[in-house]
Amino acid sequence: MSSSRIATRFAELKAQNRRGLVTFITAGDPDPATFEAILAGLPAAGADVLEIGMPFTDPMADGPAIQASSLRALSNGQTLTRTLAQVAAFRQTDQTTPIVLMGYYNPILARGVPTFLAEARAAGVDGLIIVDLPPEHDDELNLPARAAGLDFIRLATPTTDTVRLPTVLSNTSGFVYYVAIAGITGTRSADTDTVAKAVGRLRAGTDLPIAVGFGIRTPEQVAAITRHADAAVVGSAIVERIAAKLDGAGRATPGLVEHVLGFVKTLASGVRG
Amino acid sequence: MSLANSFRTGPDARGFFGDFGGRFVAETLMPLVLEVERAYTAAKADPSFQAELDYYLAHYVGRPSPLWYAERLTQHLGGAKIYFKRDELNHTGAHKINNCMGQILLARRMGKRRIIAETGAGQHGVATATVAALFGLPCVVYMGETDMERQKPNVFRMRLLGAEVRPARSGRRTLKDAMNEALRDWVAHVDDTFYIIGTVAGPHPYPAMVRDFQSVIGTELREQMHRAEGRLPDTLVAAIGGGSNAMGLFHPFLDDPDVKMIGVEAGGHGLDTGEHCASLTGGRPGVLHGNRTYLLQDDDGQIIEGHSISAGLDYPGIGPEHAWLHDLKRVEYVAVTDKQALDAFQLCARTEGILPALEPSHALAEVTKRAPNLPKDHLLVMNLCGRGDKDIFAVAEHLGVSL
Numbered sequence: 001m002s003s004s005r006i007a008t009r010f011a012e013l014k015a016q017n018r019r020g021l022v023t024f025i026t027a028g029d030p031d032p033a034t035f036e037a038i039l040a041g042l043p044a045a046g047a048d049v050l051e052i053g054m055p056f057t058d059p060m061a062d063g064p065a066i067q068a069s070s071l072r073a074l075s076n077g078q079t080l081t082r083t084l085a086q087v088a089a090f091r092q093t094d095q096t097t098p099i100v101l102m103g104y105y106n107p108i109l110a111r112g113v114p115t116f117l118a119e120a121r122a123a124g125v126d127g128l129i130i131v132d133l134p135p136e137h138d139d140e141l142n143l144p145a146r147a148a149g150l151d152f153i154r155l156a157t158p159t160t161d162t163v164r165l166p167t168v169l170s171n172t173s174g175f176v177y178y179v180a181i182a183g184i185t186g187t188r189s190a191d192t193d194t195v196a197k198a199v200g201r202l203r204a205g206t207d208l209p210i211a212v213g214f215g216i217r218t219p220e221q222v223a224a225i226t227r228h229a230d231a232a233v234v235g236s237a238i239v240e241r242i243a244a245k246l247d248g249a250g251r252a253t254p255g256l257v258e259h260v261l262g263f264v265k266t267l268a269s270g271v272r273g
Numbered sequence: 274m275s276l277a278n279s280f281r282t283g284p285d286a287r288g289f290f291g292d293f294g295g296r297f298v299a300e301t302l303m304p305l306v307l308e309v310e311r312a313y314t315a316a317k318a319d320p321s322f323q324a325e326l327d328y329y330l331a332h333y334v335g336r337p338s339p340l341w342y343a344e345r346l347t348q349h350l351g352g353a354k355i356y357f358k359r360d361e362l363n364h365t366g367a368h369k370i371n372n373c374m375g376q377i378l379l380a381r382r383m384g385k386r387r388i389i390a391e392t393g394a395g396q397h398g399v400a401t402a403t404v405a406a407l408f409g410l411p412c413v414v415y416m417g418e419t420d421m422e423r424q425k426p427n428v429f430r431m432r433l434l435g436a437e438v439r440p441a442r443s444g445r446r447t448l449k450d451a452m453n454e455a456l457r458d459w460v461a462h463v464d465d466t467f468y469i470i471g472t473v474a475g476p477h478p479y480p481a482m483v484r485d486f487q488s489v490i491g492t493e494l495r496e497q498m499h500r501a502e503g504r505l506p507d508t509l510v511a512a513i514g515g516g517s518n519a520m521g522l523f524h525p526f527l528d529d530p531d532v533k534m535i536g537v538e539a540g541g542h543g544l545d546t547g548e549h550c551a552s553l554t555g556g557r558p559g560v561l562h563g564n565r566t567y568l569l570q571d572d573d574g575q576i577i578e579g580h581s582i583s584a585g586l587d588y589p590g591i592g593p594e595h596a597w598l599h600d601l602k603r604v605e606y607v608a609v610t611d612k613q614a615l616d617a618f619q620l621c622a623r624t625e626g627i628l629p630a631l632e633p634s635h636a637l638a639e640v641t642k643r644a645p646n647l648p649k650d651h652l653l654v655m656n657l658c659g660r661g662d663k664d665i666f667a668v669a670e671h672l673g674v675s676l
Contacts, residue, residue: 057576061299106559110574132297157301183461
């Protein structure tokens with residue numbers, strides 16, 4: 001059953017006595033073929049869980065790097081249909097690496113929730129992170145997604161206080177994503193001690209694995225964060241490597257895929273010693 | 274009218290007007306949004322809060338705004354008796370300050386030390402910068418780069434008032450993008466910052482709170498019309514971008530079934546061109562900026578950039594309460610084009626000696642279509658929600674005049 005890929009992967013990591021690396025890239029960035037090549041190469045480069053952004057015109061929780069990646073993908077004609085087809089293609093050759101789709105609610109709503117869930121499940125998607133659906137709106141997508149066998153991964157943040165935490169940890173599955181800073185992606189970094197305390201607080205409320213993201217950019221930060229968390233999420237720093245290898249017209253230049261995967265390899269050294 | 278039949282009881286506890294509204298925000302913001310709701314609920318129940326607001330509205334903003342019988346325009350159109358509710362005479366020249374004053378008093382009650390806002394035409398930005406200056410709070414206003422170009426006088430005005438104006442450089446660089454940037458700022462400054470949203474949109478409680486602060490417009494009108502004509506008005510007309518001036522005009526009359534209401538959206542170059550901002554007449558329901566409402570979007574749920582000659586109407590969504598009133602057919606929503614609004618702007622200047630903002634010029638264009646076909650005892654009120662000084666450069670350009 002595909003929804004257990006996330007649980008299986010975290011169990012494997014535990015058995016190997018190491019922590020995980022979650023990588024984020026935006027679907028269709030900078031163009032379909034380059035995205036597909038990066039995606040295919042990520043597991044071998046050391047990514048344990050693949051987070052794929054579903055591009056949206058108005059990514060309110062994202063900083064400049066991921067905003068730009070979304071717009072690059074959209075300007076090259078990326079659609080939700082194509083994103084799901086690309087996941088299905090990836091699944092032809094990789095049956096084990098978990099895939100989590102991250103994004104905003106409106107494109108899913110436009111598709112129709114039941115249709116989207118059926119298609120995502122059939123394509124081999126394992127979990128969803130939807131930024132603008134707090135627990136107050138669990139009836140919209142969270143409950144239907146879990147009924148359809150997809151994990152719904154909740155974001156906990158520095159503003160989630162002890163009163164609210166049980167609400168946030170309810171109806172969540174797969175793993176819990178702790179947002180290390182009050183802010184948008186790719187901007188500031190949190191200090192490790194603060195994150196350690198927050199992870200401790202979360203562990204008291206859940207047995208699920210805990211991944212930490214926002215502001216993690218280097219192998220050293222990956223190593224430091226995963227002394228406390230089960231996994232570290234890196235997004236903007238990878239997406240910036242893609243942007244750095246585009247020509248003046250925004251087209252991929254030769255060596256882009258290798259450049260990005262090489263960076264992911266160095267990040268993975270943070271969890272692979 | 275029983276509560277069950279009332280149009281004035283919304284939203285529900287989760288912030289919904291029927292299917293519309295809600296609190297579709299990131300978890301980081303959720304505790305803040307709940308805090309604003311708690312604080313606003315407490316303030317509403319505290320007579321000293323309303324008394325303080327009334328003081329500033331009377332002595333600083335200049336309320337009540339006059340109800341003006343537009344006699345020459347009435348004669349010119351030869352039908353309904355036309356009144357203007359003159360919210361352009363408020364301090365800062367638009368209705369926006371009614372809401373800003375309410376929200377900044379709430380921010381002070383909450384102990385917030387920093388103010389942020391988004392702005393399209395700049396009227397809300399100017400009003401926010403004004404109240405921030407009045408209370409000595411630092412203020413950052415996000416404005417689309419395109420709008421900064423279209424509305425240079427207001428950018429300068431905000432800076433004179435001590436606000437920092439930060440350009441939003443994504444998308445078409447208009448109001449939607451400014452709102453994205455303001456939300457990003459809020460997420461990054463959760464401890465000390467109050468976000469003064471300028472329209473009846475965003476996560477609950479903003480749509481209801483902004484409506485409440487703007488309802489002073491309709492509440493005054495009820496009393497003024499009673500004094501002038503001894504009865505209720507027959508038709509209310511207001512322009513709609515996000516819809517705050519219209520909500521403020523309509524809300525006190527929603528349960529008066531004989532009062533007809535018309536919301537006028539920006540038809541841009543025409544609904545059939547795709548270059549417009551008419552979310553209700555040209556969009557469908559979706560989720561953006563914290564609420565479910567009608568949005569301009571493509572088949573894939575990507576938001577489409579609207580177009581309007583008026584930067585204040587240039588928004589791909591609309592307040593959720595309007596979406597609800599639209600589906601219930603309590604309010605009629607129509608669209609007028611840039612060209613029709615420009616014609617109305619000039620007509621108003623010459624018949625009434627008032628330069629209206631381009632936003633209410635849209636409402637006036639609808640008035641010019643309807644009034645001639647209505648009887649002379651039909652009382653038609655248009656919300657003249659802003660003055661047009663800020664728009665003279667844009668109007669000159671469209672008329673081919675170089676200043």
